[in-house]
Amino acid sequence: MSDSNILYSTQNTDPNRGLTPSPKAPSGTCKAERQTILLDADDTLWENNIYFEQAIAAFISYLDHRVHSADEVREHLNLCERATIAAHGYGLKSFRKSLVNCFEKLSDAPMTPEKHDRIVSFTNSISDANIELLPGVAETLAELSKRHRLILVTKGNVEEQTQKLHRSGLAPLFSAVEVLEEKHDTAYRTVIQRHACDSANTWMVGNSPRSDINPALAAGLHAVFIPHDYTWVLEHETVNQPSAGQHLLELARFSDLLLHF
CATH class of the missing domain: 3.40.50.1000 (HAD superfamily/HAD-like)
Structure with missing residues (x-):
């Protein structure tokens, strides 16, 4: 064997x-x-997680944090995901909440409707992806x-x-x-x-x-x-x-x- x-x-x-x-x-x-x-x-x-990873990469690039490295931002996002899952369960809606929450915690600038829509747009490829x-x-x-x-x-x-x-x-x-x-x-x-x-x-x-x-x-x-x-x-x-x-x-x-x- x-x-x-x-x-x-x-x-x-x-x-x-x-x-x-x-x-x-x-x-x-x-x-x-x-x-x-x-x-x-x-x-x-x-395949499933590869689409989430692509969305996360786009989110980290968009945040472009001046202090935290990409790995540190990812650690913050992991914490947000754990909290969101505990409160709302798994799924794409929960993931979107995690991205928004992470942005609000780490960004110096306030969340605007335009920024919110941009962050949510990173997840569109997940729902649109073929199986x-x-x-x-x-x-x-x-x-x-x-x-x-x-x-x-x-x-x-x-x-x-x-x-x-x-x-x-x-x-x-x-x-x-x-x-x-x-x-x-x-x-x-x-x-x-x-x-x-x-x-x-x-x-x-x-x-x-x-x-x-x-x-x-x-x-x-x-x-x-x-x-x-x-x-x-x-x-x-x-x-x-x-x-x-x-x-x-x-x-x-x-x-x-x-x-x-």
């Missing part, structure tokens, strides 16, 4: 990753039995849906996420869709109960350690980590070690799921 397709065990922990490859674990061990596969959406099935599926997603999901139960488990604004799913053309491949306010272990347990999932045969697939992998493991599920080069900074977190009896796969490509399921 190559380094890009590693099944992790709970022995011989590597302190640099918190995980250790199990060289004896064969690929394709889940193909013989029907599994329930929970799948994240943004930056797992389609760009990540490589191999459509073909892989079509094949997996023949053998396994697929459930979309994402978080954010229900209307925004539902629209993106339908625009993606992937909706018919899922037996159910869950749009959560937040992804934590309690939320995953609720999903498990609602859909009568057997934890021993249920996997969460995603790119975010914070929202997809660690809370799913905490809820007793197996997990598949597919890193994305531009995962949102607020989703960064050290990947936890799976408990005894759990499995964690790290794959380089979405299509590698077919090697195991």
Whole structure:
């Protein structure tokens, strides 16, 4: 098994990753039995954060702060985003509020209607962007849906996420869709109960350690980590070690799921 397709065990922990490859674990061990596969959406099935990063770059350039560096402005924006999410949840409207709040905190000049409209305009490319599926997603999901139960488990604004799913053309491949306010272990347990999932045969697939992998493991599920080069900074977190009896796969490509399921 190559380094890009590693099944992790709970022995011989590597302190640099918190995980250790199990060289004896064969690929394709889940193909013989029907599994329930929970799948994240943004930056797992389609591009998402790159559009937010473009908007943030435009915002920082427009602010052109005389004291704070671009990295420092980004740190301020991260704080604003955390506060806005806590008060208003995820989604494009929340992101717009964060940009406006950050500008008001850092700018020496007062906010005007013209400046407000200019800041909001930076986010137009996000809502206008076509859904760009990540490589191999459509073909892989079509094949997996023949053998396994697929459930979309994402978080954010229900209307925004539902629209993106339908625009993606992937909706018919899922037996159910869950749009959560937040992804934590309690939320995953609720999903498990609602859909009568057997934890021993249920996997969460995603790119975010914070929202997809660690809370799913905490809820007793197996997990598949597919890193994305531009995962949102607020989703960064050290990947936890799976408990005894759990499995964690790290794959380089979405299509590698077919090697195991």
